[in-house]
Amino acid sequence: MQFKDQYQETFQGMKERSSISTQQKALDINLDGTKYGTFVEIGAGQEVARQFFSAGAAAGTIAKTMSAYDMQISDQIYGKAGAYVSRERLEQMLTREFGLLNERLADTRAGITQFFSYAATVTARSYKQKNECHGWIGIHAQLYPDALPSEIVLHVRMLDDDNQSQADALGILGVNLIYAIFNFKERPKLIVESLMDNLGDDRLEIDLIHFSGPYFDAINNRLMNLHLVRSWCCRAVMFDSEGASVVPASALRKKDVLVMRGSFKPPTKVHMDMSHAAIEQFKTVGGLTGRGILNVAEITMSELASDEEQDDASFLARVDLLVKLGFNVLISDYLRFFRLRSWIRNYTDNRIGIVLSVLDFDLLFNEDYYQGLEGGILLAMGKLFSDDTSVFVYPAKINDKLISLDTVEVPDNLQHLLQHLIKNRSLIATDHYKEENLHISPRELVKALPRGRGDWEQSLPEGIADLIIERKLFGYQD
Numbered sequence: 001m002q003f004k005d006q007y008q009e010t011f012q013g014m015k016e017r018s019s020i021s022t023q024q025k026a027l028d029i030n031l032d033g034t035k036y037g038t039f040v041e042i043g044a045g046q047e048v049a050r051q052f053f054s055a056g057a058a059a060g061t062i063a064k065t066m067s068a069y070d071m072q073i074s075d076q077i078y079g080k081a082g083a084y085v086s087r088e089r090l091e092q093m094l095t096r097e098f099g100l101l102n103e104r105l106a107d108t109r110a111g112i113t114q115f116f117s118y119a120a121t122v123t124a125r126s127y128k129q130k131n132e133c134h135g136w137i138g139i140h141a142q143l144y145p146d147a148l149p150s151e152i153v154l155h156v157r158m159l160d161d162d163n164q165s166q167a168d169a170l171g172i173l174g175v176n177l178i179y180a181i182f183n184f185k186e187r188p189k190l191i192v193e194s195l196m197d198n199l200g201d202d203r204l205e206i207d208l209i210h211f212s213g214p215y216f217d218a219i220n221n222r223l224m225n226l227h228l229v230r231s232w233c234c235r236a237v238m239f240d241s242e243g244a245s246v247v248p249a250s251a252l253r254k255k256d257v258l259v260m261r262g263s264f265k266p267p268t269k270v271h272m273d274m275s276h277a278a279i280e281q282f283k284t285v286g287g288l289t290g291r292g293i294l295n296v297a298e299i300t301m302s303e304l305a306s307d308e309e310q311d312d313a314s315f316l317a318r319v320d321l322l323v324k325l326g327f328n329v330l331i332s333d334y335l336r337f338f339r340l341r342s343w344i345r346n347y348t349d350n351r352i353g354i355v356l357s358v359l360d361f362d363l364l365f366n367e368d369y370y371q372g373l374e375g376g377i378l379l380a381m382g383k384l385f386s387d388d389t390s391v392f393v394y395p396a397k398i399n400d401k402l403i404s405l406d407t408v409e410v411p412d413n414l415q416h417l418l419q420h421l422i423k424n425r426s427l428i429a430t431d432h433y434k435e436e437n438l439h440i441s442p443r444e445l446v447k448a449l450p451r452g453r454g455d456w457e458q459s460l461p462e463g464i465a466d467l468i469i470e471r472k473l474f475g476y477q478d
Contacts, residue, residue: 026055037116044124047171090136093119116141150213236332252347260355338384405429
């Protein structure tokens, strides 16, 4: 029911916004004499300010616009930062501009004005550079007169092919953000959903969002980042081994990545055995950089459809448990394995390893799984193993019979494909496994949780049962 209500709210929010153009949003703000602020945009022009100017009546909203484009001038105004396109620089810009606005105008507009500062620092497509086009965007705003400011910060990837299109998309996104913080402040999920208004498909990805300040102090930021995926703002979000939301590009850049896909409801000793065995095997594969292996547990959003709880709390609980076990956590909407690998390849040129139980071969080698894909299973396998990617296969017990990569059965017409992948070391059997744990089944285990404490606790890594009991996760009852 909660899942249904959530999508009814999303649909209602879309109806509320469907007829509001970018220009109308900007004009609505311009005609509201209580909203007054500054626009500071570095990179890709001053597209957000331009939207407000072109809408008309901009004098009602704009106190100042600026682009401190030169690096030395930027440093002199805002101070040094580790990088010019960074969250650190964005926060410097927001804090200084909001402070100046209050310092200069509070005496004349106190009690009647909600001051705000909008800032962006981005690197867009240029004539000389073909680098990753991304940026940090944010707003510092009073959500009622004389209030302490609250803040929303985004990390965005620009996907258009040319500078002008990227700048245009950033202008629309900026208007959406400013409009949302003032009009949807009581409905943070609607803020997230509205960010892509009037942008169409494949122009931008927002892969991190962070709410802060007194008005948003009760917001669970991990939940809001999860909602980015559900709202089609991006295809995946990441949490680091401390449980904090991170930009995937920063976490994965120049790393060798080992990813294990599962439902992890809950993570068991078998998951840990798979991870440890695959890491040791991965270290023997040539081409590793010496920068260390980023160990990632990935949950696909398709898991939600079969989740009896059907709520975000179940996902966030799994994040907490996996973080406790030392994993970085990825939540994506990728169903097919090769799509996940392609997404990771966007951010690293290094080796990629995927940890797979032999139980999952019914998906990997099921041709129905690739219906509608031109080239079918052959194209999918080509993309999955296209460059520096290995899949490490962990054995399982089925009806008390040990099944490994050497003995797993696939359809007869795919036997030659399986042998080809094994001989070319694309599919690699893990050298070590713990047979005493292979009987553990998360699906069977979770059925025991409503009955209280019991033998199921012995199937979990240290500390995980205590967290499940303490927080009554996955239906656990005393």
